[in-house]
Amino acid sequence: MTLRIGIIGCGGIAGEHMRGYTACDGVRVVACSDISLSRAKTFARDHGIENAYDDYRKMLESEKLDAVSVCTPNYAHCEPTVAALKAGLHVLCEKPIAMNASEAELMVRTARETGKILTIGHHFRFMPHIRFLKRRIEEGALGQIYFARSNALRRRGIPGWGQFHIRAKSGGGPLIDIGVHTLDTILWLMGSPIATAVSGKTYRIFGDRPDYYSPWGEYKREEFDVEDFAAGFVRLANGATLVLEASWAAHIGDNDNFAQVLLGDRGGATLLPFGPQAGVRIHSFQEEAMLDLSASGFPEVRPHVEEIRHWVACLRGEAQPLVQPEECLNVQRIIDAVYASSEEGKEVLLTPTPAGVK
Incomplete structure (x- = not known):
């Protein structure tokens, strides 16, 4: 059919x-x-x-x-x-x-x-090296993950198209734009634990400045009402914690920093989602030796195409969706809580089960 x-x-x-x-x-x-x-x-x-x-x-x-x-x-x-x-x-x-x-x-x-x-x-989940790391984690390579760090940092990358810079149209700045990708990825790698508390702070430093050079195209500076940098600390129901950062503009050493870090009691992992250094490194020790496994050379694919292939398989009843909407709700609640914490100046506690979702 x-x-x-x-x-x-x-x-x-x-x-x-x-x-x-x-x-x-x-x-x-x-x-x-x-x-x-x-x-x-x-x-x-x-x-x-x-x-x-x-x-x-x-x-x-x-x-x-x-x-x-x-x-x-x-x-x-x-x-x-x-x-x-x-x-x-x-x-x-x-x-x-x-x-x-x-x-x-x-x-x-x-x-x-x-x-x-x-x-x-969330097409990051369809990148071969990210799926490779997910399999290694499920096999126990990291053991119990107790901490993670999720970066989605651009040095100069405020979008000059669309309405990304207008809160009423986008919901926020880099946190909800690019941070949502890495936040979803890191939580999925951790087993999708539920967030219980969030502290966060957002900043608008460059976006509305007339002297900011925008290599990604021009936008109306007077319309810019979202953050250009966000940071958060997330407590998870399984006892693990997560630090997240997202920026469109920041004085960082690299043009982009999307490194994801996971720490477990058996091993740790560093994930670089894309770029010339894209790949996975798994860190551990054996006796007196420190061990580092570097995994690269993964096949080049178009993640969106792989995402659609999987979607079609789900429609045909041949697969179950890799991305469950409840997981995305958890991500959205964290994003909301970072914004709320920044406005209120305090940690935001999250109920285990959102209202209306059982």
């Missing part, structure tokens, strides 16, 4: 989803929608899609679909996801899951009530 797919939102990331669907047999993207009809029509023409709409509701009503990809900006993740689930469709929504935990809870609850699949586009 050919799967019939719709795409909601025809911006840049939709092209990655389309690339993935094109790589899969027995899949047709039959419709797309965008608030800009001209953009939807252009996307449809460029990718051989039959129908284009300026309202996803019209698409859901008019088309016989099996699933949709939600590729909209952050502020428009929740509403179309909930609508598609209620229409009986499975949903792959881009990251972050939502603008805040309240929206995320609604999405998770709706998926459970409808019995439809909801997964979120």
Whole structure:
């Protein structure tokens, strides 16, 4: 049976989803929608899609679909996801899951009530070296993980396109934009423990300064109302702790620092997700010797394509989603708590089970 797919939102990331669907047999993207009809029509023409709409509701009503990809900006993740689930469709929504935990809870609850699949586009999990490290951890290479550090740091990388710099459209700055990737990755590697308490601080140092040079393109400085650096300390239900940092602009020594560090009682690990040094190092000791295993040379893949291949397998009942929405809700609650802690100047305690999600 050919799967019939719709795409909601025809911006840049939709092209990655389309690339993935094109790589899969027995899949047709039959419709797309965008608030800009001209953009939807252009996307449809460029990718051989039959129908284009300026309202996803019209698409859901008019088309016989099996699933949709939600590729909209952050502020428009929740509403179309909930609508598609209620229409009986499975949903792959881009990251972050939502603008805040309240929206995320609604999405998770709706998926459970409808019995439809909801997964979120955390494509880092589909990188071969990250999956390699996950397998080594599951085999016990690190033992009990008690601490982790998650970096998502750019030296100069404030986005000059879209509305990333506007809180009402994005939900925040680098923490919810790029920090969400590494936070999801590190928690998944740790076994997805639930957060119980968060302390955090955010800063806006460069984003609204007229003298800041923006190599990633220009944006309206007067609109910049999000952080450009965030730091957090997270207590987890299993007793482990996590330090996270995210920046679009900071005086760091490298252009990018996305290093992830895990410490366990049997070994430690350093993960570099991408770049020329991408790979995994596992650290331990034996007798008087310190041991370092370096793993590199992994096959080059397009993570978004692998993500879509897996998504299609889930739609066919051949696999279970690697990214569970409850995990993404946990990530979103941490992000919310970092922002809240920064505003309130104190640690934020989190209930074990979010309201409305059992």
